[in-house]
Amino acid sequence: MSGAGEPVLELRDLHKSFEETPIIRGVTLVVRRGQRHGLIGPNGAGKSTLFNLISGQFAPTSGDILLNGRSIAGVSPHLINRRGLSRSFQITSLFPRMSVAENLRIAVMGHHGHRFTLFRPVANLRRVSSRVDEHLEKLRLQRRRYDMAGDLAYSEQRALEIGMALATDPEILLLDEPTSGMSRDESAYVVELIREVTERKTLLVVEHDMSVVFDLCDHVSVLVYGEILVSGAPETVRADHRVQEAYLGEEAA
Amino acid sequence: MEFFVISALNGVVHGLLLFMVSAGLTLIFGMMGVLNFAHAWFYMIGAYIGFTCTRTIGFWPGLIAAPIIVGACGVLIERFMLRRVHRFGHAHELLLTFGLAFIIEEVIKLFYGDFPVNYAMPEYMKFAAFTLYEIDYPFYRLFMGGVAIVIFAVLYLLLTRTRVGLIVRAATHRPSMVEALGHNLPVVFMGVFAVGAGLAGLAGAVAGAFFPTGPNMGVDFGTLVFVVVVVGGLGSLEGALLASLLIGLFMSFSVGFNKSLADLLGLVGLGDWAHEVGGLLTLELSTIAASTPFLLMLLVLLFRPAGLLGDRQ
Amino acid sequence: MTIVRALTARQLFLIVLGLAVLSALPLVLSPSLVNAAIKMLIAALFALAFSLAMGQAGMLSFGHSAYYGIGAFAALHLMKAVEGHVLAWPTPLVPLVGATAGLLAGIVFGWFATRRTGVYFAMVTLALAELLFTLAPSWNSVFGGESGISTMRMPSWAFSFGDDTHVYYLTLAWVALSAWCLWAFRGTPMGRLAVAMRENEHRVRFLGFNTHLARTLVFAISAMFTGVAGALLAIANEASNYTIFSTQASANVVLQTFIGGAGTFLGPALGAAVMTFFARVTSDLTRSWLLYQGLIFVLVMLFVPDGFGGLISMHVRRLHGAAIKHLVLPYLLCVAVGLLIIAGVVFMIESAYVLLSDAYVAQRRGAGGAVVPYHLLGWKFDPLSPLTWSLSAVPLFIGGALLPFTKRQTELAWSRALDESEQ
Numbered sequence: 001m002s003g004a005g006e007p008v009l010e011l012r013d014l015h016k017s018f019e020e021t022p023i024i025r026g027v028t029l030v031v032r033r034g035q036r037h038g039l040i041g042p043n044g045a046g047k048s049t050l051f052n053l054i055s056g057q058f059a060p061t062s063g064d065i066l067l068n069g070r071s072i073a074g075v076s077p078h079l080i081n082r083r084g085l086s087r088s089f090q091i092t093s094l095f096p097r098m099s100v101a102e103n104l105r106i107a108v109m110g111h112h113g114h115r116f117t118l119f120r121p122v123a124n125l126r127r128v129s130s131r132v133d134e135h136l137e138k139l140r141l142q143r144r145r146y147d148m149a150g151d152l153a154y155s156e157q158r159a160l161e162i163g164m165a166l167a168t169d170p171e172i173l174l175l176d177e178p179t180s181g182m183s184r185d186e187s188a189y190v191v192e193l194i195r196e197v198t199e200r201k202t203l204l205v206v207e208h209d210m211s212v213v214f215d216l217c218d219h220v221s222v223l224v225y226g227e228i229l230v231s232g233a234p235e236t237v238r239a240d241h242r243v244q245e246a247y248l249g250e251e252a253a
Numbered sequence: 254m255e256f257f258v259i260s261a262l263n264g265v266v267h268g269l270l271l272f273m274v275s276a277g278l279t280l281i282f283g284m285m286g287v288l289n290f291a292h293a294w295f296y297m298i299g300a301y302i303g304f305t306c307t308r309t310i311g312f313w314p315g316l317i318a319a320p321i322i323v324g325a326c327g328v329l330i331e332r333f334m335l336r337r338v339h340r341f342g343h344a345h346e347l348l349l350t351f352g353l354a355f356i357i358e359e360v361i362k363l364f365y366g367d368f369p370v371n372y373a374m375p376e377y378m379k380f381a382a383f384t385l386y387e388i389d390y391p392f393y394r395l396f397m398g399g400v401a402i403v404i405f406a407v408l409y410l411l412l413t414r415t416r417v418g419l420i421v422r423a424a425t426h427r428p429s430m431v432e433a434l435g436h437n438l439p440v441v442f443m444g445v446f447a448v449g450a451g452l453a454g455l456a457g458a459v460a461g462a463f464f465p466t467g468p469n470m471g472v473d474f475g476t477l478v479f480v481v482v483v484v485g486g487l488g489s490l491e492g493a494l495l496a497s498l499l500i501g502l503f504m505s506f507s508v509g510f511n512k513s514l515a516d517l518l519g520l521v522g523l524g525d526w527a528h529e530v531g532g533l534l535t536l537e538l539s540t541i542a543a544s545t546p547f548l549l550m551l552l553v554l555l556f557r558p559a560g561l562l563g564d565r566q
Numbered sequence: 567m568t569i570v571r572a573l574t575a576r577q578l579f580l581i582v583l584g585l586a587v588l589s590a591l592p593l594v595l596s597p598s599l600v601n602a603a604i605k606m607l608i609a610a611l612f613a614l615a616f617s618l619a620m621g622q623a624g625m626l627s628f629g630h631s632a633y634y635g636i637g638a639f640a641a642l643h644l645m646k647a648v649e650g651h652v653l654a655w656p657t658p659l660v661p662l663v664g665a666t667a668g669l670l671a672g673i674v675f676g677w678f679a680t681r682r683t684g685v686y687f688a689m690v691t692l693a694l695a696e697l698l699f700t701l702a703p704s705w706n707s708v709f710g711g712e713s714g715i716s717t718m719r720m721p722s723w724a725f726s727f728g729d730d731t732h733v734y735y736l737t738l739a740w741v742a743l744s745a746w747c748l749w750a751f752r753g754t755p756m757g758r759l760a761v762a763m764r765e766n767e768h769r770v771r772f773l774g775f776n777t778h779l780a781r782t783l784v785f786a787i788s789a790m791f792t793g794v795a796g797a798l799l800a801i802a803n804e805a806s807n808y809t810i811f812s813t814q815a816s817a818n819v820v821l822q823t824f825i826g827g828a829g830t831f832l833g834p835a836l837g838a839a840v841m842t843f844f845a846r847v848t849s850d851l852t853r854s855w856l857l858y859q860g861l862i863f864v865l866v867m868l869f870v871p872d873g874f875g876g877l878i879s880m881h882v883r884r885l886h887g888a889a890i891k892h893l894v895l896p897y898l899l900c901v902a903v904g905l906l907i908i909a910g911v912v913f914m915i916e917s918a919y920v921l922l923s924d925a926y927v928a929q930r931r932g933a934g935g936a937v938v939p940y941h942l943l944g945w946k947f948d949p950l951s952p953l954t955w956s957l958s959a960v961p962l963f964i965g966g967a968l969l970p971f972t973k974r975q976t977e978l979a980w981s982r983a984l985d986e987s988e989q
Contacts (some may be wrong), residue, residue: 053770078977095765098758114755117785121753131706168774184665288685334868341871344626347685348824351628352864355817363915364922403635472813476696479689483682541704547697551678554690558681 006033008202009054009085009171012160014063014224016053023049025226027061031172038201038217038234040210042246045223047206048090051176052203055087056080068171085118088161090177090206096150100141100160103149104132107167128137131167139163142203155186159193172202179212191216214238222246255386260505266394266503269401273456274474275481276408276515277449283488284425285442287335287346292453294477295323300455300461301361306370308461312375318459320521323454324447331446336439354471362468369449369467386409393463395474404452421445425488471491484553484561495561500546507542588738592731600730601802602846604737606839608798611741612837613823614748614831615791621828622752623784624764625680626688629695631815634915636671636698637664637796638806639709641974645717645800656722659739661797668793672786680781683767693817702808714807730802737798744791749831751787760784814856821863826875833875851943854915861911883902889986896972896979902970916942919951 009031016024023046031037041047053060059074064074072080095103109115109122110130122128136142139159144152149160162178178194179187191212194203207213213220215235221231224246230237237243278292297321306315330353338345375395381389414419424431424441432438461470477500484497515527536544553561573581592600611633619625630891647653649930679690704710709715719727727733759780763770771777792924800806819838826837843858850856870877872918881890920926920940947954 009579067613076776077771078774078776087772089769090909093766093769095762095769097765098761104759106770107773109758115759115775116780117755118751120752122755122758125755164769164773212945220738282685288689334864337868338871344624344684345867345871347626347688348820349815349864349867351820352860352867355821355860356857356864359854359860363854363919366922366924374827406776472682476693476813480693483672483686483689483693487685534879541701544700547693550690551697552682554678 005192008033008068009204010064010066011050012064012066014050014053014065015061016049016058023226024060025105027223027228029221029228029231030142031202031204032219033202035202035219036198037041037205038213038220039204039206039223040213040220040224044225046226047223050223051087051174051206055085055174059127065161075213079182081168081170084171085174086165086168086172087174088165088176088178090180092157092161094157094160094164097148098179099146100149101132101145101154101162103164104135104167106131107164107250108132108135111168135163135167139193139211142193153246155182155190158182164199166197170201173198174205175205177208179207179209187212187218195213255388256509257388257415258385259388259501260509262390263394264502264505265498266398266401266501267505269398270456271477271481271501272461272494273401273404273495275478275485275497276405276490277452278478278508279482279485279487279490279493280425281449282482284421284428284445286343287352288343288350288482288487289446290350290427290475291357291561292350292449294357294471295327295450295479296352296457296460296474297361297468297470298326298357299323299457300372300466301365301456301457303458303461304365304466307372307375311460318457319458320451320455320537323457324451324454327447328443329449331443335446358468358471365468367468371513372461372466374462384443387430389450390462397459397463400455404455408541423507477546480550483550486561495508498560500549503545503549504542507538510542513537585742589735592734600734602729602843604734604798604802606662606842607734607737607741608795608981609819609822609842610835611744611798611876612792612795613834614745615788615795616819617823617831618748618751618760618791618833619785620823620955621632621834622757622764623650623760623781625781625785627679627691627693627785627788627816628688628813629693629816629821630789630792630819631811631813632675632691632695632698633668633671633792634796634815634819635702635801635806635808635810636795637661637668638810639715639796640664640667640793641797642715642717643798644718645804646715648720657720657727657801658722658725658736658739660801661794664795664797664800665790665794666793668796669786669790672789673782673794676785678780680778681888686881692813692816695811695813699808699811699813702811706820709808712807715803718804719801725955727801729764731789733802735804738770740798741795744794745835748791750864753829756780756784757844791977820860822909824873825859825863825866827873827879828876830875830879833873833879836875839956852919854919855917858912883984884987886987889983891981892979892986895978896976899968899972902975903965903972906965906968907959910958910960910965913942913958913961917947917949917954917956960966 004091007030009029011029014024014027015022017177027050039047041051049175054065054072056072056075056079058078064071067080067085068085070083072083072085074208080094098106105122105128109117109128111124112125112128112131114125114128116120117125134140136145139162141156141160141163149157152160158178162175165173165175175194179190182190184209187209191200194205195216203217205213205217217234220234220237222229222237222240222243229246230240257556274293274296281292282288302319302322303312303492304317306312306318330350334349334353335346338349348396378393378396380392382392382395383390410418412422420431420436420441424436424445428438431441457470468537481493481496485492486498486543515524518524518527571915577705595603612630615834616630618628619627640731641660644653644655644660645657645661648657677695679687679694682690703712705711719733721727725732725736727736759770759775763777763781763784767777767781770780792980796810799810800920818841822838822841823834824837826835828834841862845855845859848858852858864872872880885893917940921944926938926940927939929937937948937950939948941947947957
C-alpha cells in the first residue's frame, strides 16, 4: 500500500462548459490519501458539476483528472468505479422496490466479480452474503434488511445511499451532500455514521451545512463560480475574509 | 441527371409528409413525456376519412373533415384514456396507445376490408406540373409538398408569434412552472394532442390519395415515423425535420438504384465472385428500398446513438 | 415481488400436479385440441421469454417476432438437412439450434437496441423486426422468398413424430425445461442485476457495471428462449414463411403478456395460453378475434393494470382463510354483468362485420338496393327492425345500469373480506 499523504485524486486545470456557458473555470485540487476533504461553496458554484466530472458522468472540456496517477477524464463511470472511486448522490438513488439487503448485495457482488454469473443462485454466494451482513451492521440497518428500500425513512435511505457507495470498497469515496434535507439531529446521526464507516478511508465531501464540514473534515476547499478560492485546514479557511464575503448572508459556521 | 432531380424532389415531398406526422409526435412527447404509438394510425384514419368523403361528399370536404374528426378522436383519447393511466408511468401510456393502434387497425379492417381501397385524387388534379427531361412530374406531388409547407408556416407563426404559442413552447420545457403561473395545463396538453392528431389526419387525407391506402398504412408509416424519431431525437422539431428529409431522400434515391453490393464489389474486381455467392450480395438496392430507413437507423445507432442532433431529454 | 424465495412445499406440489395434468392431456383430448394445446404451450413460452426482458429488466420490445422467426427458420434449415440425409441430428434436439440462432441474433440486435433506453429502445426493436420483415421476402436462400420453407419431421429416439402426440410431449418437455431455466435466472446474480437495471440503471453504472453489456446479455437470453419457441413452432407446423416476422406476431406477445400480467412469473404464460385458446376456438365463429383481443388489452390497461395474473396474485396475497366467501356473490354478479355487456358488444361488432361484408353488399345489390335481412350464427336478422337493435342495446343497457351497483357491492365485499383476513 502506498504511503499516507500521497495524492489519490488530482484535478489539473479542469474546465467544463455547457454550450457557451463555462461552469468550471480552471479547478486545480489535490485529495491526499487518508484525507477527509470537504468541498464547500455557495449555490451555483459548480460543486455537483465537479462531482459529475470526477465520477465520469460527462467529460471535461479541458484539463485532466487523475486517480492514483492515472487519467480518468472522460472514462465511463463503471470503469472509474472499478478503479477505486465511488460516489453517493445528493438525490437519493436506490433500487426502491428491492430490499435493503438486496440493494447492498448488488454493489457487493459487482465488486466481487459476480456481474454476469449465471449458473449459481445469488443466495449461495457466501462471501457476498457475509459482506452484506457486515455492511448492514455498520450502517445500523440490520433490522430493516428485508424492507423495501423505498419504504425506509429519509435518513435511513441516506444511510443506505452512502452504504451502497461504500460497498464497492473504494479507495476514495465521494459524498454528495450526505445530510441534505435533514434536521440537526438527523445530520448529527449521519455525520457520526460517516465518521465510523469511513475510518481510514479517503473522503471528498460536498456539503452545504458548514457545521458538518468543519466537524468532519481535516481539509477544506472553497469553490466559487467554478474556481477554487482557497484550500487548506478548516480554521484557516474559516478565518479567510474572502470566504466570509462569499458567504455573506449565510448562517455563520 | 434527371434521376437525381426527380429523386430529390420526390424525397423532399416524402420527407415533408413524414415531418407532418412526426412533428406532432415529437411535440407531444416533448411536452407530455408520452410517446403516442398510435400517431401513425391517426394518419391512417385520416386517409380513410378522405376516401369515404371522396366517395360521398367530395375530395375537398374530406381534407377538412379528416383533421377535425381525427383531432376530436385525439381529444377523447387524451381526456378519457391517457389521463387515467398517467399515474402508472410512461411505459404504461405507451402500451395503451399501442393497444389503441391495434384496435384502430382492426376497426378499419372491419369497416373497409383487409385489402387496399381505391382512394384517388379528383380527375382534374391528375396532370403534370412540368416536364423534366421528358418525364412528367405529377402536380399532386407538388400539391402534397405545398400543403406541408403551408402547415409549417402556420405552425411556426402560431408557435413563435402568438400568446398561445408562447405558452405551448414554455410548457414543452417547464410544464409545472406554466401550471404554477396559472395556465390550465390539462387544456394545453389536450390542445397540443388534438392539433398533433389533426395534423396526422390531414397528412393521411392528402397522402392517401396518392400513395396506396390500405390497412397496412399504420404499420408501414408508423415504423418510418419511429425511425425519424430515433434518428432525429425526440422533442426536437429541427431533428425531426432533418431526419424526415434524410429518410425521404434516402428512400427515393434507393428506389431508382438498380445496383447491388455485388455491383459495388465489381468496382474492385470482385464482381464475378460476388455474383456467384449470390444471396444478400446480389440484392438490388431498389428491391429493398423499404428497408433503407432501418439501415440508416442502425448506422446512426452505431456512430451517434443520441441521434443526429442529440437528445433533448 | 423482488425478494427471491425458494419454492414452498405447496408451490412444488402445485407444479408437479400441473405437469401431471399437462402430461395426461393427449390421452383425453381430440387431435385438433392437442394441436391447440401445442400452440398454447409455444405461446406461453414466447410470452415467458418476452417477459424476461420486459418484466425483469424493464426493456419493452416491440419486435420480438424477429427472434421467434429466426429460431423457426434455423430449425427448418436443420430439419431440411436431416430430411435430406445431409446431417444426422435428433429431432428432439432441434430446438437447440433455435436457441443458438436466437441467442446470436439477440446479441447482435440487442447490442444496437440497448444503445438507447426506454421508448427509443422499443422503437429500435420494432424497426429491427420490420427490417427483417422487408428483407426476408427477397432473401430466398435463407427465408424461402414469399412461400417460405417447408420440411418434414424425421423419427428419432423411438418416436416417429408422425402425429401431434409426440410433438406435444416434445413441446411440453422443452417448455417446462425453459420455464424452469427462466425461473432460476431470477435468482442468479445476473437476474438480480436485470431487476436493478429496471429500477435504476443510472446507479447500476456507478456501481461498476457495464450496463450496455449487461442489457445486451439479458436481451440475448430473452431472445434465446424466444428462438426455442420459434423452433418448436417450426417443428409443429413443419413450415414457416416471412410473415412470422410481421408486427402482428410481435404485437400479439405484447398484448398477451400484459393481459396476463407482466409483474408475475406465470402471468404472461397464462395470458398467452388463454388468448391463444380463444383465438383457436373463435376462428370458426368470427374473424374479429384480433379486435376483441385489442379491446381486452385496452380494458386491462385501463382498469386492471396488473393484468389478470396480478389480480390473482393479489387475491392470494391479501385474503386469508375463508375470507374469500364474502366475494363469491359479488363476483357472480360481476360475471353476469360482464356477460351481458360482452353479449351486447359482440352482437354489435359481429353484425357490423356481416353488414359491411362484400357478400351482404352483393345481396343488397341483387335485391335492387333494398335492405335485406342478414345472417348471423345461423339466424336471420332484419337490420332495420327495433328487435334486432334491442338484442344489442338491451344487454348493454342493463349491464351498464347495473355496473355502479356491482362495483359498490364488490368494494363492500372486499372490505369485509380484508377485515376478516386481518384477524
